[in-house]
Amino acid sequence: MSNRVAGKVALVTGAASGIGFAVAFMLAREGARVVATDIDEEAAKKVAAGIEGEGAEALGLRLDVAREEDWRTAMDETMKRFGRLDVLVNNAGVALAKSVLETSLNEWRGIMSINLDGVFLGTRYGIEAMAPGGGGSIVNMSSVYGMVGGLGVAAYCASKGGVRVFTKAAALECAELNNNVRVNSVHPGFIETSMVNDVIRESANPEALRKGIEYQMALKRMGEPSDVAAAVLYLASDESRFCTGSELVVDGGMLAR
Ligand SMILES: NC(=O)c1ccc[n+]([C@@H]2O[C@H](COP(=O)([O-])OP(=O)(O)OC[C@H]3O[C@@H](n4cnc5c(N)ncnc54)[C@H](O)[C@@H]3O)[C@@H](O)[C@H]2O)c1
Incomplete structure (x- = not known):
């Protein structure tokens, strides 16, 4: 532990699983007090308990990123417990492995409400909470599919391009407001989490899809x-103080071709 975010208060969305889980623990191990949030309240509280078990301070909250009232409550609870917010990681997101022709308007809106409305609401409430405390860092989770198109994931690409x-x-x-709030995006390639593993498992030929995914990564494996948490940590810390509006790609060389 080197205390790269010592003293900061960090709220992470979608912290119960995968990338958000790794981010919550990494920020805590580097000295942050962490508000671990997820649509799954019990799981969020478990993450917070796990972080506290390692000797750091944490709060576990239910936060459905698509619901504005949940954001208001989460910010109120964060202020009540820690009195400030320095880092917000808008990580929660969902995938939809469907082509344009297979996607219904309801499915499209469902993806947008979590992946895009969620990031908008978080950024809005995050700026409001951070500015009075002297600023902070907002990290928005996009994807390589926010930079290039992917086959059979059109709505997901649209949402992640929007985030970018x-x-x-x-x-x-x-x-322009000179409020010392920085906002950056992170663009992972394929990362071994339940999001990707679910898509692989539900595909017609899971073995071939896994091989195909690994082949797309120049490093020939999923991350x-x-x-990804290491990239988020950099953007959350003051080491990245001259980075804003930037995009950090963490993709095993996928987009290098
Ligand atoms: N895994 C990858 O390959 C990959 C690649 C690029 C980008 N991403 C992005 O990284 C982020 C995290 O993905 P992951 O792979 O860790 O997925 P994951 O499915 O392992 O975790 C997502 C978490 O978000 C939570 N969640 C879902 N809907 C929510 C909502 N409405 N409000 C709050 N929480 C909600 C889930 O309960 C879960 O804990 C997502 O935004 C995803 O699009 C993932």
Whole structure:
């Protein structure tokens, strides 16, 4: 532990699983007090208990990122417990492995409400909470599929492309307001989490799909959640103080071709 985010208060969405789980623990191990949130309240509380078991301070809360009232409550609870917010990781997201022709309007709206409305609401409430405390860092989880198209994941690509450019617009606004809030996006390639494993398991030929995914990565393997958490840690810390509106790709070389 080197205390790279010592003294900071960090809220992580979708912290019960995969990348969010790794981010919550990594930030705590580097000195942050962590608000671990998820749509699954029990699981969020378990993460917070696990972090406290390691000797750091944590709070576990239910937060459905698509519900504005949940954001209000989460910010109130964070202020009550810790009195400030320095880092917000808008990580929660869902995938939909369907082509344009297979996607219903309801499914499209469902993806947008979590992946895009969730990031908008978080950024909005995050800026409001951070600015009075002297600023902070917002990290929005996009994807390589926010930069290029993927076959059979059109709605997901649209949502993640939205996160990418929304992040830049919000960063410009914060810079203009001179509020010391930085906003950046992270773009993982395929990472070994339940999101990817579920898509593989439910596919017609899981073995071939896994091989195909691994082949797309120049490093010939999927990443680990901690590979992405390390990028988030950098953007959360003051080491990245000159980065805003930037996009950090963590993709095993997938987009290098
Ligand atoms: N795994 C990958 O290969 C990959 C690649 C690029 C980007 N991402 C992005 O990383 C983020 C995390 O993905 P992951 O792979 O860890 O997925 P995951 O499925 O392992 O975890 C997602 C978490 O988000 C929670 N969640 C779902 N809907 C929610 C909601 N409405 N409000 C709050 N929490 C909610 C789930 O309960 C779960 O704990 C997502 O935004 C995803 O799009 C993942």
